[in-house]
Amino acid sequence: MSMFDDDSYNEGVNVGRRIAIGSVVASVAVLAILAITVLANTGKNGKHGNGSNPYPAAAEKSTEESTEVSEDKETRTSDELSFWNMYDKDEKKEPIVVSENKEKDKEKEKEKKTSTVSKSEAERIRRGISDDSVSENKFNISPLGAKPEYVSINAVIPKNDLIEENFSMKDGRLIYSQGGRNVSHFGIDVSKYNGTISWNKVKKDGVEFALIRVGARGYSSGNIILDENFQANLKGCNENKIDVGAYFFSQAITTNEAVEEANYCVAALGGTKIRYPVIFDSESILNDNYRTENLTAEELTSIFKAFADTVKLYGYTPMVAGSKEQLAKHFDLQSMSGYDVWLLDEGEKTEYPYRYCIRQYDSEGKIEGISSNSVNYDICLISYADK
Incomplete structure (x- = not known):
């Protein structure tokens, strides 16, 4: 013998259907809200670069922008500053040594090229004393019959x-x-x-x-x-x-x-x-x-x-x-x-x-x-x- 009669059964079926439909609608609503939330967060991260970002594309973009900013502020790492990256890998070049006193070095080099006279020799020339290598304008200071010794002629005297x-x-x-x-x-x-x-x-x-x-x-x-x-x-x-x-x-x-x-x-x-x-x-x-x-x-x-x-x-x-x-x-x-x-x-x-x-x-x-x-x-x- 049945426990419920037909009317009771039909009423129960209707109630069950209403509950099932309500659950489906609620689930769809929750999913929709979740989707909207995700989309909203994605827009924020892509625009300002803040927070955690699970998307590789967004991460790459953020890294590029971060690199540009760090270059402007000269805050790159030692790896990024390595001067070896300046040269082609297949080309061997000697490191360039730059003097701390370029102008002084230039003057010294100029002196080497234009003069072979030492400071003491310059003083001797001022008084009219030198050896054969200093000047063609010279005279012999040795006495008659002695080995010649030449000194330069001082133009001022x-x-x-x-x-x-x-x-x-x-x-x-x-x-x-x-x-x-x-x-x-x-x-x-x-x-x-x-x-x-x-x-x-x-x-x-x-x-x-x-x-x-x-x-x-x-x-x-x-x-x-x-x-x-x-x-x-x-x-x-x-x-x-x-x-x-x-x-x-x-x-x-x-x-x-x-x-x-x-x-x-x-x-x-x-x-x-x-x-x-x-x-x-x-x-x-x-x-x-x-x-x-x-x-x-x-x-x-x-x-x-x-x-x-x-x-x-x-x-x-x-x-x-x-x-x-x-x-x-x-x-x-x-x-x-x-x-x-x-x-x-x-x-x-x-x-x-x-x-x-x-x-x-x-x-x-x-x-x-x-x-x-x-x-x-x-x-x-x-x-x-x-x-």
Whole structure:
């Protein structure tokens, strides 16, 4: 027998159908809401790049934009900054080394290409000293018969304007002519080593001037001594109207010693007026040590100037004496252009390019009235008598 009658059964079926339909409708609604939510979230992530994104395309886009931003801010990783990515993989290139001081390096390279002269050599050139490789304009400073040693000619130092062809020998004596007329003066330089001199005979032998030694400073002891024949020679020249110059063999190593030597000369002259200069004679000593051998050119130049300034105070003309080598190596000639020079250089000709006033050119001369085996010959190229 049935538990429910037909009406009850039909009513139950209807209720079941309504419940099933309602469930389906509810499920569709839930799915629709879920779909809308997903679509909405997808739009957000694609536009702003925020939050988790399960879609690869969206992730790639976000990464590209992130890379662009990081490049602008220079915040790339060390891998991204690797300079090896700059080169093709198949091409081998050496890394480039960039100097921190490009301009300095350029200047140094320029100096290497344009000059081979060191700093010390440049200073030597300024004073007129160099070797053959520095300049073609050079002259030999070695004495006659010695191995040549060349130094460069300093363009700043005043040159002599003497014409070589105008020099000639006449009766064994050097003269300088202009327009066919001798315009030079013949003289000698003497000391106690020439013995007692008969000055009247010297005058008759054609001597116009004499440079007589006042004294000397010992090259070892430093003591000053008077030439024992100075006073007699000074008197003999004055009595025979031979123009006089006076020289002192200096070994001063300070300006004070130079002033002392100058004052000594002035005192020895005793107020005698002489036409030719008072001379600072600076020479090297061969085969022995001497006081001035370690002086620099600047030091010796200052010493000479102290001597010169002192004799000028008493109305005398100062002069420096030296060989080509002594003048070129041991004096700063560029700062001495205003001073007269007595050049000690034997031979009929000289290579000395700078201005000089007197030159000792022969150490084996013969003069009447002088008993020594030889005497030094000198030529004067200006007229001190007219000064």
